[in-house]
């Protein structure tokens with residue numbers, strides 16, 4: 001990997017390990033980042049266990065989700081999710097696809113996920129659903145064809161998170177700390193909403209609250225900078241920090 005992107009590779013490794021440590025990812029799922037200074041490429045690991053990735057595993061892809069330098073590495077079948085979103089969302093710099101147990105009940109029940117507390121506002125006022133069955137009929141549920149990725153990107157639209165029926169979720173970020181913040185707090189919001197629903201009526205943030213709190217969550221150098229440091233320290237405490245850099 002070129003020196004230019006070495007920092008980005010190290011950040012993907014940290015982001016991925018944080019998301020495993022915080023329960024957003026398990027053995028499945030993947031994180032990517034748009035290549036710095038080269039917006040028509042993205043960086044993502046080869047297919048491997050997310051908690052074990054190192055910078056050596058990071059590969060460079062075109063927005064068609066082809067390897068820039070073809071090799072024999074096994075690749076994530078669902079990488080088209082990333083390429084197809086980067087194509088249509090120039091503002092998106094990082095993406096995660098995952099199957100968190102917190103979000104799955106919403107993906108299965110089709111109950112709308114709504115922001116219910118300050119940090120939960122990071123999911124935005126609307127979290128759309130995408131059902132692969134609608135356009136593609138019976139599939140393995142893996143998003144592997146470019147047209148499936150394009151369909152998912154259309155469903156995401158200008159939103160920040162899309163829930164995939166009977167499958168999982170995909171979230172976007174303006175950078176990796178922003179992405180990790182959104183992915184973790186989407187799950188915490190889902191947990192809080194589910195728990196509140198068991199107690200009584202769920203009252204979501206108002207539109208104005210969602211806009212104001214959401215802007216606070218997205219401020220560069222704000223919350224996501226603090227959570228990046230916090231979750232990094234949690235990685236250190238659990239011995240799951242990458243040994244490099």
Ligand code: MN
Nearest residue numbers: 078097099168
């Ligand atoms: Mn998946």
